[in-house]
Amino acid sequence: xxxxxxxxxxxxxxxxxxxxxxxxxxxxxxxxxxxxxxxxxxxxxxxxxxxxxxxxxxxxxxxxxxxxxxxxxxxxxxxxxxxxxxxxxxxxxxxxxxxxxxxxxxxxxxxxxxxxxxxxxxxxxxxxxxxxxxxxxxxxxxxxx
Ligand SMILES: [Zn+2]
Numbered sequence: 001x002x003x004x005x006x007x008x009x010x011x012x013x014x015x016x017x018x019x020x021x022x023x024x025x026x027x028x029x030x031x032x033x034x035x036x037x038x039x040x041x042x043x044x045x046x047x048x049x050x051x052x053x054x055x056x057x058x059x060x061x062x063x064x065x066x067x068x069x070x071x072x073x074x075x076x077x078x079x080x081x082x083x084x085x086x087x088x089x090x091x092x093x094x095x096x097x098x099x100x101x102x103x104x105x106x107x108x109x110x111x112x113x114x115x116x117x118x119x120x121x122x123x124x125x126x127x128x129x130x131x132x133x134x135x136x137x138x139x140x141x142x143x144x145x
Contacts, residue, residue, distance in 0.1 A: 001013045001035070001036065001039050003016065003036070008020070008023065011137070012137050012140060012141060013036060013039050013040060013043060014043060014137075014140035014141050014143070014144050015135070015137050015140045016040075017040055017043050017044065017047070017100070018122065018123075018126050018131070018135055018140055019119065019123075019135070020119065021100055021103075021104055021118060021119065021122040022104065022113070022115050022118040022119065024040045024044075025104055027040065028040045028041060043144055044099065044100050044101065046144050047099065047100055047129070047144070048098065048099040048100070048101075050129045050130070050143075051129070052064060052065075052066075052077065052128050052129055053128065053129065053130040054066075054077040054128040055077065056077060056078050056079040056082050057076050057077055057078060057082070057087060058078060058079065058081075058082030058083065058086055058087075059079060059081070059082050061079045061081075062079065063077035063078055063079055063128070064078070064079050064080050064098070065077070065078055065079075065080070065096050065097065065098045066078065066096070066097045066098070066125065066128065067084040067089070067094040067095065067096060067097065068094065068095050068097050068103070068106050068121065069089060069093055069094060069095075070093050070095070070110040071110045071111045071117075072110075072111075072117075073107065073111075073117040073118075073120040073121035073124065074124065075097065075121065075124050075125065075128065077128060084096065095110070097121075097125065100122055100125065103118075103121045103122050103125050104118055104121075104122070106121065107121055129143075130143075131143055
């Protein structure tokens with residue numbers, strides 16, 4: 001599925017979700033009943049169900065979640081068993097992140113929804129799920145298959 005008009009004309013929904021997740025969320029909230037909005041929701045669920053390829057910072061096993069510091073888009077990766085705070089973060093300052101929704105909520109609540117940070121955190125999450133730094137339209141589509 002592609003956008004046929006607007007500033008994302010010609011782009012697939014998969015690409016837009018990964019590269020402009022702030023737009024995908026805005027669109028889904030504003031045009032929730034449209035086929036495109038429903039597809040964004042479906043794709044976000046597929047993304048959430050994908051395993052991480054990143055290793056846990058604590059033990060080196062495969063990560064199952066990430067942690068982010070308030071107002072920051074960088075992520076640290078963890079398995080379910082290791083303590084996110086073991087790397088020295090101040091108590092109560094970390095947010096657990098597993099999905100695009102978690103990532104966008106984190107930036108919304110700790111950095112006023114800053115667009116660059118929203119995109120950076122989802123980009124990092126995308127890499128942690130096995131996609132390259134520069135994702136082509138084809139790679140994005142295959143990832144969600
Ligand atoms: Zn671990």
